Amino acid sequence: MAVKKITENQKLGTTKLDIVCLGCTVVDSVGVYVDHIPDEGSLALFDRVELHLGGCALNAAVGLAKLGLHVGLLAKVGADGLGDFCANTLARQGVDIRGLKRSTSDSTSFSFIMVPKSGNRRILHTLGANATFGPKDIDLSLVEGAQWAFFGGLAITPSLEGRNLASAVKAVKKIGARVAADTAVNNRFSHADWERMLAPAYKHFDIFFPSEEEARLITGESDPETICATFRKRGVKIAGVKLGDKGSAVMSEEGFFRVPAYQVKCVDTLGAGDAFMAGMLAGMLLDYTPSRAARLGNAVAAHCVQAVGATTGLKPLKEILAFQKKHGGQGF
DSSP, rough: OOOOOTTTTSSSOOOOOOOEEEOOEEEEEEOOOEEEEEEOOOOOOOOOEEEEOOOOOHHHHHHHHHTTTOOOEEEEEEHHHHHHHHHHHHTTTTTTTHHHHHHHHSOOOEEEEOOOOTTTTEEEEEEEGGGGGGGOOOOOTTTOOOOOOOOOEEESSSSSSSSHHHHHHHHHHHHHHHOEEHHHHHHHHHHHHHHHHHHHTTGSSSOOOOOOOHHHHHHHHOOOOHHHHHHHHHTTTTTEEGGGGGOOOEEETTTEEEEOOHHHHOOOTTTTHHHHHHHOOOOOOOOOHHHHHHHHHHHHHHHHHHHHSSSSTOHHHHHHHHHHHHGGGTOO
């Protein structure tokens, strides 16, 4: 498929969507700072609570919009107050919400996120409408003209697993979009569960980029190069692992690369992996090599972790590129 090259000097965005994000969409209530979980029947204080958008697909969509892409979100929320908050905030952020379904039978997916002073958060989550979002909810007319479709948060969208996932991926590829995907941690999943969910879809993924924890659960391997090679053997074209404060690793026809993280002060790790995916996909639209796109992903993630909330700290592409040039020794 011929891919339009977008240069760094022009505004990302076209009359049609450049990219669509599909899947996990959440409203996050973020508690700052929660360093102690009280016993039953007792009380503990924390500093403040903030309401943010969240969910892997939504976070990536907002990140891509902030970078300057024309991006749409295909997902499902409830016909409730949290769903209104989600839709209204997305529209203000510049995300196309024509593909956002409103369910009268499901509540909006919700997380209470406890952020300690260390920044490494704990999450309590209810699936809500994410549990029933599946192929029937995807408006394929919105994918027409898009160069990429990103499936975000696999493992907490149970109606996008196995054959359903493969069906949805093949449908968007038939229209002409390339497909990227990542996963979310689901500690209830055994290795067999991961295989059931992902095996039918691997060969259709142009990019597959889970976190290190997720990749270890999926493959049973711990070495990033071995993990990437395992995904490549299963048919993934560009295989990667998000390595947190160690950066990322990526393998493609270009070879295998470890891409170092940018050293910044971490306030909150929430959404860092989704910010990485936004940067990675923007890099692919800029016709970067996979390793250079991963460097851009690291730079976007570095901005994410410097602010509370999954998308609060994200910046326009011009500012991200200036940051990379300033820190050229760390992977520009």
